[in-house]
Amino acid sequence: MVQIKTANVIFTEDGAPFSQEFDDIYFDSNQGCSQSVQVFIEANNIPQVWHTYGEETFVIAETGFGTGLNFFLTLERFINFKQQTGSPLKLHFISTEKYPLSKSDLASALALWPEHAKYSNELLSQYNLNEQLQTFSFTNIEVELTVIFSDSAKAFASLEVEHKGLVDCFYLDGFSPVKNPDMWNKGLFLQLARIAKKRATLATFTVAGVVRRGLEEVGFKVRKIEHEEASQASSEKRAEKSQSLTATFIGLRKGKPLTGFKVRGKVESSKHATIIGGGLASACTALALAKKGIQVTLLCKDEQLAQGASSNAIGAVYPLLHQNKDPLSDFYQQGFERSMILYQELLTQGYQFSHGFNGLIEVSYKNALVKRQTLFCQKEAWPVDLIHGITAQQVNEISGIEVNHPGLYMPRAGWVCPPELVNAIVQAAVDTGKVKVKTNRKFVAVEALDNDRWLLTTQKGKKQEQKQVQNLILCSGADSLAIDALNDMPLSIVRGQVSQMKTNEKINNLKTVLCHKGYLTPVNDNVHCIGATFDKDDSDLSSRTIDDTYNIEMLERCLGDIGQWTSEDVQASKARLRCCTPDHLPLVGRLPDVELHKQYYAHLRKDKNWHYTQAAPLKNGLYVLTGLGARGLCSAPLLADILAAEICNLDYPVNEEMLFNLSPNRFVIRDLIKSKN
Numbered sequence: 001m002v003q004i005k006t007a008n009v010i011f012t013e014d015g016a017p018f019s020q021e022f023d024d025i026y027f028d029s030n031q032g033c034s035q036s037v038q039v040f041i042e043a044n045n046i047p048q049v050w051h052t053y054g055e056e057t058f059v060i061a062e063t064g065f066g067t068g069l070n071f072f073l074t075l076e077r078f079i080n081f082k083q084q085t086g087s088p089l090k091l092h093f094i095s096t097e098k099y100p101l102s103k104s105d106l107a108s109a110l111a112l113w114p115e116h117a118k119y120s121n122e123l124l125s126q127y128n129l130n131e132q133l134q135t136f137s138f139t140n141i142e143v144e145l146t147v148i149f150s151d152s153a154k155a156f157a158s159l160e161v162e163h164k165g166l167v168d169c170f171y172l173d174g175f176s177p178v179k180n181p182d183m184w185n186k187g188l189f190l191q192l193a194r195i196a197k198k199r200a201t202l203a204t205f206t207v208a209g210v211v212r213r214g215l216e217e218v219g220f221k222v223r224k225i226e227h228e229e230a231s232q233a234s235s236e237k238r239a240e241k242s243q244s245l246t247a248t249f250i251g252l253r254k255g256k257p258l259t260g261f262k263v264r265g266k267v268e269s270s271k272h273a274t275i276i277g278g279g280l281a282s283a284c285t286a287l288a289l290a291k292k293g294i295q296v297t298l299l300c301k302d303e304q305l306a307q308g309a310s311s312n313a314i315g316a317v318y319p320l321l322h323q324n325k326d327p328l329s330d331f332y333q334q335g336f337e338r339s340m341i342l343y344q345e346l347l348t349q350g351y352q353f354s355h356g357f358n359g360l361i362e363v364s365y366k367n368a369l370v371k372r373q374t375l376f377c378q379k380e381a382w383p384v385d386l387i388h389g390i391t392a393q394q395v396n397e398i399s400g401i402e403v404n405h406p407g408l409y410m411p412r413a414g415w416v417c418p419p420e421l422v423n424a425i426v427q428a429a430v431d432t433g434k435v436k437v438k439t440n441r442k443f444v445a446v447e448a449l450d451n452d453r454w455l456l457t458t459q460k461g462k463k464q465e466q467k468q469v470q471n472l473i474l475c476s477g478a479d480s481l482a483i484d485a486l487n488d489m490p491l492s493i494v495r496g497q498v499s500q501m502k503t504n505e506k507i508n509n510l511k512t513v514l515c516h517k518g519y520l521t522p523v524n525d526n527v528h529c530i531g532a533t534f535d536k537d538d539s540d541l542s543s544r545t546i547d548d549t550y551n552i553e554m555l556e557r558c559l560g561d562i563g564q565w566t567s568e569d570v571q572a573s574k575a576r577l578r579c580c581t582p583d584h585l586p587l588v589g590r591l592p593d594v595e596l597h598k599q600y601y602a603h604l605r606k607d608k609n610w611h612y613t614q615a616a617p618l619k620n621g622l623y624v625l626t627g628l629g630a631r632g633l634c635s636a637p638l639l640a641d642i643l644a645a646e647i648c649n650l651d652y653p654v655n656e657e658m659l660f661n662l663s664p665n666r667f668v669i670r671d672l673i674k675s676k677n
Contacts, residue, residue: 004129004149007099011108033113035205036070040171043203043225043246046074047081049169050089051337054383057090061167061195063152063183064174065097067109068123071145072116079141085412087385090142094167096155097147098183103127133158152183156191165197172204177211184211193218196249199655207243220247223651248651260612261601261669262660264589266649267620270471271295273647274456276443277475278302279310280418280632281625283425284342284640285475290434292648298426299441299458301479305426306419308477309576309632312498314521314529316513317343317633318360318413320584323372325381327661328584333386334654335635340412342637346424353420354524360413360513361395364406365558373408385411400511401562415513415521416633441465446472446485452620471647473623478539478577480626488594490582490667491627493539496532497547497575503528507563516558518551527571528563530555532630543573581627585661588625588639589646590618592665597672604672616665623647624664 050058062070071093078091101109106127110120119138126136129149136145148155152174159166170192177184184206192202192215202220204211212222225244273289275282278300286296302308319336322329343355364373377389390409396402398409429435444457444464454472458465478493480486503523510528514520521529530551548570555563563569581587596617603610623646625639638653642662645652652659660666 004132005099006102006129007105009101009105016112033069033073036073039205039244040070040173040203041073041077043244044169044171044201046169047077048337048341049201050078050081050087051085051341052334053089053168056088057092058169059092059094059167060169060171061156061192062093062095062171062173063188065095065100065147066173067101067106068095068120069113070171070173071095072110072113072120075119075138075141075143076116078143082141085385087383088142089383090144092144092146094146094148094159096152097149098151100129100147100149103129153185153187153191156188156195159195161195165200166195168197168200170196170200170202170204172202172206172211177206177208184208184214186214186217189214189218193220193249193251198249198251200249202245202247202249204245204247207245212245215245215247219249219251221250221651222247246651257613258656260614261597261616261665262656262663263615264618264646264659264663265615267590267647268452268470269649270647272297272469273471273473274299274467274469275473275475277477277479278305278422278439279308279475279477280306280422280425280636281477281628281639282473282475283422283429284636285473285625285643286435287425287429287432288637288640288644289647290429290432292644292650294434294644294647296429296435298429298435298437299443300437300439301442303439305437305439306422308479309578309628310418310422311576312418312529312574313500313527313572314354314415314524315418315633316360316413316415316515316519316521317357318410318513318515319386319634320631321382321387323376323379323381327658331585331638331654331658331661332631332634333382334658335631335638336413338638338641338653339634339636342425343416343421346428349428351424351428353424354417355414355421356511356522356524357412357414358511358522359398360410360415360515361390361399361403361407362410362515363395363403363559364408365516370406373406376408398512399514400509401507403514403559403562405559413513415524417524418633421633443476443479443483446483446622448619448622454621469621471621471623473625473643475625476579477626477628478579480579480624485591485622486624486626488592488668489587489624489627489664491587492580492582493537494578494580494629495535495538495540495575496578496630497543497551497573498529498531499548499551499570500527500529500572500574501552501563501565502526502569502571504564504569514559516555518554518558520555520559520563530563533575539577541575541577543575547575548573578629579626580629582667583661584629586625586627586629586635586639587664588642588662589623589659589664590620591622591624592668593617593619594668597665597668601669601672604669605675608673616663618665 122138123136133148174183215222223246272295275298286298289296319332364370373389387410392404392406395407440460442459444459447455453468456467456469480491503526510522518531533547552565600614641653
């Protein structure tokens with residue numbers, strides 16, 4: 001039996017526990033929940049990160065268990081996440097506490113949060129201070145809580161860790177370094193680095209220099225967050241913390257640092273950005289920047305938003321996934337998860353757009369695809385809640401119609417009405433008070449100025465306007481090919497015509513999107529969408545009867561006469577242009593100075609592995625977000641987050657290699673290696 005010293009606690013008039021050892025409260029009884037949510041849960045991007053998590057168990061490690069408030073708030077969100085997604089993910093929460101509360105004191109503290117009573121009572125029933133390490137389990141949920149009653153550094157040192165690390169996320173809680181200096185020592189920081197997985201995130205309430213320096217010295221990239229005193233979206237007062245820290249574990253780089261041309265240097269701090277474009281890319285970018293406090297002017301060439309590739313009546317939202325994980329699939333998985341989070345947030349906030357997130361089925365309509373499905377399932381490269389194989393009978397049951405083929409099922413995918421979605425996103429951006437939208441503003445030219453600013457020329461009717469801007473973002477879609485500043489980018493256009501088909505009794509019950517060599521959507525506003533054609537370097541936007549015929553015949557060849565459609569059932573058709581890149585990944589970030597790239601990295605022509613320290617020469621203030629192809633619905637929100645991070649000098653939401661795979665300068669580097677320039 002271990003002798004454990006319990007905390008010397010008294011309770012204030014409002015019921016909050018107060019530590020007499022450290023002369024401090026455990027939490028503010030009025031704002032304890034909001035502060036924990038703000039400092040730990042939101043700063044660690046929970047539960048959003050659970051959507052993209054690919055392993056079996058997500059591990060959170062905490063210093064300072066205290067009353068267990070952080071655990072119960074996380075547990076609440078985990079239960080909601082499981083209910084909403086059906087994910088098989090498990091949660092392991094590891095916490096340390098040198099001076100635990102007695103059972104009676106813990107019960108008194110937890111009584112302040114009756115909404116957690118079900119699980120706090122289960123914890124109390126198992127609470128035992130005779131063991132230094134105690135594991136708690138809870139009824140009907142895949143959650144394990146481990147509490148180690150010891151100093152945090154010693155507690156973490158006792159954990160067994162595989163080579164890839166153990167912990168995905170840290171809550172660095174506990175009394176402040178001023179009042180509890182013994183906890184915040186080098187030994188603790190070394191243990192955090194020892195047990196952290198690569199890219200593990202960390203959040204803490206303290207911004208003390210000893211903590212920031214301690215984390216940086218062991219391989220954490222640290223960032224300070226400024227908190228608003230009150231939420232603009234709610235009358236509820238937010239936490240009193242005006243600042244906190246977040247960090248990402250990148251490790252201490254061994255050997256050579258990242259080669260220079262993959263490094264995006266810091267940019268000049270910004271307060272304003274101008275966006276060219278009126279589609280999904282520009283909408284997402286405007287909202288992402290507005291959320292970071294950037295003032296945005298969005299210039300759309302048309303009278304209304306979403307008149308280009310974003311104007312189709314229905315668009316499918318799903319990731320491009322290969323049998324094995326590769327850079328392309330990894331990007332689209334992350335993009336899909338980010339997109340679904342944003343779209344659900346908009347709906348929750350009351351913004352409206354037609355949608356159906358009832359799943360998507362890639363139909364295995366021929367033997368080669370049946371074999372592919374078998375291999376796909378055998379390799380188990382992706383979480384089952386993202387994609388898994390189903391039988392022909394299951395396809396019929398899930399889709400609601402007789403398809404009679406097996407398939408790969410993505411249960412969280414679906415469809416949206418793109419123009420309605422774009423308008424909803426822009427309205428959310430405008431509602432922040434940070435975004436102005438100006439229509440009938442056609443881009444004419446952009447010219448570099450000597451002061452690292454850009455002279456933008458636009459046209460409204462017959463009148464031209466010029467304006468000096470600090471940050472110009474080209475979210476210009478297919479129009480990118482006509483912009484001189486983008487001439488060095490290997491962009492191409494692909495025409496696609498989508499046919500809108502009148503619904504009927506046979507097809508009306510379709511509940512999921514069906515993908516074959518094309519796609520078929522459920523009914524919306526009495527029509528289904530089928531398509532799309534794929535015509536390279538064809539810029540004709542007129543609808544063609546021959547293309548409607550092609551779409552109908554392609555559906556019949558792959559899935560049979562499931563719609564019983566003829567050309568007379570075509571209600572409307574629309575041809576739009578996709579902007580594409582050679583490697584099927586979009587472009588996001590500052591444009592490269594091509595001549596300086598040739599000068600700085602010339603030796604790549606002789607040795608593609610030559611290491612450079614010189615950071616990539618990029619054009620200050622001139623950004624691009626384009627080349628989304630046919631996958632903009634599952635990539636634009638993540639790309640917008642990347643761009644916002646770059647403009648605001650924040651941590652990127654993707655790793656270094658993925659960032660370079662999306663960088664505009666990647667094509668310049670590849671051409672140098674191939675001696676093409």
